[in-house]
Amino acid sequence: MRLDLCTWQEVERYLEHSRGIIIPIGSHEQHGPNGLIGTDAICPEVIARGVGERHQVLVGPTLGVGMAQHHLGFAGSISLRPSTLMAVVADVVSSLVRHGFTHIYFLNGHGGNIATVTAAFSELYAEQSLAGGAAGFHLKLANWFLGRRVMEVTDFLYGGSNGSHATAAEVSLTYYAYPDAAKQVEMSPRVAPDGPFRDSADFRSKFPDGRMGSDPSSACAEHGEQLFEAAVEDTWRTYSQFVDGALRAAR
Amino acid sequence: MRLDLCTWQEVERYLEHSRGIIIPIGSHEQHGPNGLIGTDAICPEVIARGVGERHQVLVGPTLGVGMAQHHLGFAGSISLRPSTLMAVVADVVSSLVRHGFTHIYFLNGHGGNIATVTAAFSELYAEQSLAGGAAGFHLKLANWFLGRRVMEVTDFLYGGSNGSHATAAEVSLTYYAYPDAAKQVEMSPRVAPDGPFRDSADFRSKFPDGRMGSDPSSACAEHGEQLFEAAVEDTWRTYSQFVDGALRAAR
């Protein structure tokens, strides 16, 4: 169930039997020579919609622009400041809570979002904690690429060379989602360097083609399909635990 | 050309011959009994992509959540505060300017965004104006539903009863984009009331089913296609004037 394709009455009916929703959150940033700029938005969006269709879970709008300051040295990358992304998360959560949603599951496609979204959750909770009240909502950030099944499939397909940015796994998943957008590019070096970084100038100097530790040359739609299936399974498992576990605890 | 499906090298090549980009901007908010919550995001997205494909214009990420505080009385509506949306626009513009984009055309699907996005532009310009410098970028906000051809088609199809929210025109366009999401709903009253409003409680009390002044019962994909063609034409015309006019003025 895609929220954008529902009427408000349909959402009202959904709320009669469920208080949970999935919000895909990603980024628009370079993903190396053969990876798509939208990779980190596309992956959680297609996974979330897969879960939504198979399990009648409502899927909200994809927050497609994230915290990607370190990628701004490469054309086309777009970043929100952490403070801006925190405000976005706060307003989206507040809007949903207003309607009675109590379990908001952010399915994330971008490592660079993790700290900021976590801080955004704390900002929301702090409002309640400082006032001495109790938050009526539960927030969860799940990274699709760290799901149990996804990591098994990733290891099986790429062994230790999946890397940390512009990975074969995420590129494959986008090729599965958008087969026409697949690109054939020779990687040089085969496996990119990896390591820490600071701002966009530092990042570009260390990772000249944008990849970090990865070799996405074997990325393909077939792999992507396997990863999609694994990710839908992971997401449904953790989402339903999140929603039901919390409900059980509340009883 | 969809930015999310490009690599950064493809964007770099695009920038060699063009400095313009279209950013669809919309909202997730109720659109009456048969209108989709994503209407205002879907419309500019499909129009922008139409222009992008036909005219090789780069289309950035859809900013799908806008300023829709007045719709929060209806389930599923999501709103950013004006100050949050201003920060989002500022960061997106700053990111694009960093890469050399000079003409950023926001194609808007939601009346409620107009004041806030205009204020966001002024906030960006003010930074330059207070510092005594000159902004190296041009910003434009265009509302697809006010395009010259779109208004002609709208008048032809619906006469004076298109209304101001959850209109037959926008609903038709979404049915063209997502035929399976079309809904058949009896409207009562046939034409909804119209008028000013304040917050979400006031809005809901005045517009009980969410429509304002509209009768979208005749909305259909066929109308949507005509509107799509008109909107692509309008957008391409004003976009190319924006990009070329400014370039001419700069010579």
Added chain:
Amino acid sequence: MRLDLCTWQEVERYLEHSRGIIIPIGSHEQHGPNGLIGTDAICPEVIARGVGERHQVLVGPTLGVGMAQHHLGFAGSISLRPSTLMAVVADVVSSLVRHGFTHIYFLNGHGGNIATVTAAFSELYAEQSLAGGAAGFHLKLANWFLGRRVMEVTDFLYGGSNGSHATAAEVSLTYYAYPDAAKQVEMSPRVAPDGPFRDSADFRSKFPDGRMGSDPSSACAEHGEQLFEAAVEDTWRTYSQFVDGALRAAR
């Protein structure tokens, strides 16, 4: 009734029979070769005070500095950032609401304020809408220069050449208010160019003497008086509709 000349007990008595107030809002910015920097603050102030005296409406402090970033290329212009002006409007409204005012009518003299003040209203309403409450106050922004009678008089006096900035109409009104400040200046060209603009550098390059589309050379105090009378009539009509209409709706 000027708020600044009342005691708090007088305001308390006023609130026993009325919950409405007019807040003049303007700008301090260049107005071409013969227009005063304070034009946009002076006009709504004198009109509001005219209404206040004739109809016993309370008139609050003139918010004399507005959003005028585009005029900063001309000496003496002062601008708030949009975000600052939004904070000012929010605090003024919150203060008045605290005392029991429910209908706050901003009489505006400056086109550049419109988007920002509208966004400020939405920011205030959003607070209520996100919290699920109902705003107990009504906000209205009225532009004196767009009043029905004012536009009739303007058309009668200046035909189509009133222009959009440093207009004959507004200059006349300030000469009526401050006859000693009237200046005689030869305009060259007679009618200034008009069109869109961006930041202050862009504005100055397009509008070298500060006027936009106007020919204020015939501005005079006599015209100003006619415009004053028209504006008082317009303002009283829309103010009383605003206050009474809302009250009727509330019954």
Added chain:
Amino acid sequence: MRLDLCTWQEVERYLEHSRGIIIPIGSHEQHGPNGLIGTDAICPEVIARGVGERHQVLVGPTLGVGMAQHHLGFAGSISLRPSTLMAVVADVVSSLVRHGFTHIYFLNGHGGNIATVTAAFSELYAEQSLAGGAAGFHLKLANWFLGRRVMEVTDFLYGGSNGSHATAAEVSLTYYAYPDAAKQVEMSPRVAPDGPFRDSADFRSKFPDGRMGSDPSSACAEHGEQLFEAAVEDTWRTYSQFVDGALRAAR
């Protein structure tokens, strides 16, 4: 010279021989049973204009709404939050600095503004200090009621009973400026209590009629004139020292 009655060309000419400007800053807040709500804005405005006329000093717009949270328990009082007032001061200063003003003298009428305006100055200076640059501007906050001559006249007229809020001195000055607004009210007790306070509820409970330590029953326009003359003298002396002293130091 009133900035609001100048054209931009007149300001440009002024800047050829002076880089200084006076900005009156005040408040709209209760001033006891016979004091005007605008007292703290009116006083610095009339004094500044007096200096402006006699000594050809440019006088900018009165910032008429200040930090008066503690007065909000009395009808008609309006307050900005400290953070809002800081933003206003920052933008006004930045605008003036943009034009080449280097000495900005805030003539203040309200004790409650002092801490906030001082903090605003530090916020502006901090920007430079953190960046390792040097501020090209000088800021000064002067309180008219603490001027040397004003305090002599106040002591002569009212001895020790001038008090700290709604004082005979400030009320007299407003009666001089607006004789028709003078009110005759019996004070009870004759001299109001004085002391510290916190928020508006605390203030109202301690100072039931709004006065603090004052007996303004003898306030009159004649006293006001003497205070006006003293204040113009004080302001001109400290303003010219500010502008010239700084210039001498710069040589």
Added chain:
Amino acid sequence: MRLDLCTWQEVERYLEHSRGIIIPIGSHEQHGPNGLIGTDAICPEVIARGVGERHQVLVGPTLGVGMAQHHLGFAGSISLRPSTLMAVVADVVSSLVRHGFTHIYFLNGHGGNIATVTAAFSELYAEQSLAGGAAGFHLKLANWFLGRRVMEVTDFLYGGSNGSHATAAEVSLTYYAYPDAAKQVEMSPRVAPDGPFRDSADFRSKFPDGRMGSDPSSACAEHGEQLFEAAVEDTWRTYSQFVDGALRAAR
């Protein structure tokens, strides 16, 4: 009683008989040739802990970084912007109020903090005043160096040459607290210049070794001990008046 050395149960027991707490607040900034960078944090910390031990008053964490933008021209100085320090004070107060503390006494060691902390208090009170409620907490800022006994001892020890920054009194107190950190430095000139300043570049040009109006060459631990005793006496007197006076007023 040091809060950092308590368990939460011990704090709970403390709250059964007292609702007051002391928060030392200072700065890390240059203090001339023989003064320590931590001077303004060390002084209120040791005084507060002295009061805490002798009188069983709870002492919270030292807010050791303050508003010191003007000192940033000297290595090692650290400053918060005023807006940042205001946010810190607000969150600390809100946290303590949450637990039931009603009287929060900030013992300050740095003149540069006074305006900002005062503005922070007003920001907190404004929240209540604008909402029409009553703050349930009392805030006080006390400057140890302006205490009655401290000023007597300072005058006795240093006569009129204590100065206004890097004073003999504060240096002595730090030497008493940290005898091993005492430095012997020849001062040149013996007594430093004094006067107003703006940003850090201006400050450094006027006060080349960092001192303002002081001669700290005779600073010593013995003096420091006398000042410590005086300051503990001052602080206990004003703290207990603050806590008890307010309680009496509440009855």
Added chain:
Amino acid sequence: MRLDLCTWQEVERYLEHSRGIIIPIGSHEQHGPNGLIGTDAICPEVIARGVGERHQVLVGPTLGVGMAQHHLGFAGSISLRPSTLMAVVADVVSSLVRHGFTHIYFLNGHGGNIATVTAAFSELYAEQSLAGGAAGFHLKLANWFLGRRVMEVTDFLYGGSNGSHATAAEVSLTYYAYPDAAKQVEMSPRVAPDGPFRDSADFRSKFPDGRMGSDPSSACAEHGEQLFEAAVEDTWRTYSQFVDGALRAAR
């Protein structure tokens, strides 16, 4: 070398041979029945000072109040909002960078700070990345409790029962630092429950005595000494790699 005990000239000399500094960052929050509220500030402070003394590294002020919203259900806990802590980190970094520090190492004692401080770093880097410049500074966040040697010692001493909050390891370290503050408390249950949490109400309901997964009953100063030695070793190793590695990379 403690910055607070240096003069500015001493810092100037330090900067001639080193550009690195350690900033301890912690929290004031409940740490269970026998843990001190200052635990997370005390631990990094004593470790940093240990490194500072043995290896001549400059140690800046302890940022002793962190992001601890989830602990606010227990008396004495103090929290900054994430946005406030981000502003503090930004200003501290900016101040140090102003003086020429290029490597700023935050030694952290509190898990709840990690996301927020990471987001703060990104906010600082984003400023550079959006402007297209290069940050001249390197920032690192290190958690003492995750150091290699510390984890070995922790495992040796407490096996798997160290837990995640109010751990035996951190309590021991504070007892080593403040032996007189050690408390003997019977824990019930012996090992506390563990798991995720949201706001302070949720935290308190799940962790009634404040501990998470820990059994700190065997905490003692002797263990603390071993942990101190391990932590000094860890910190010196990673600090010197940070400072030197970056310098090597820059060559």
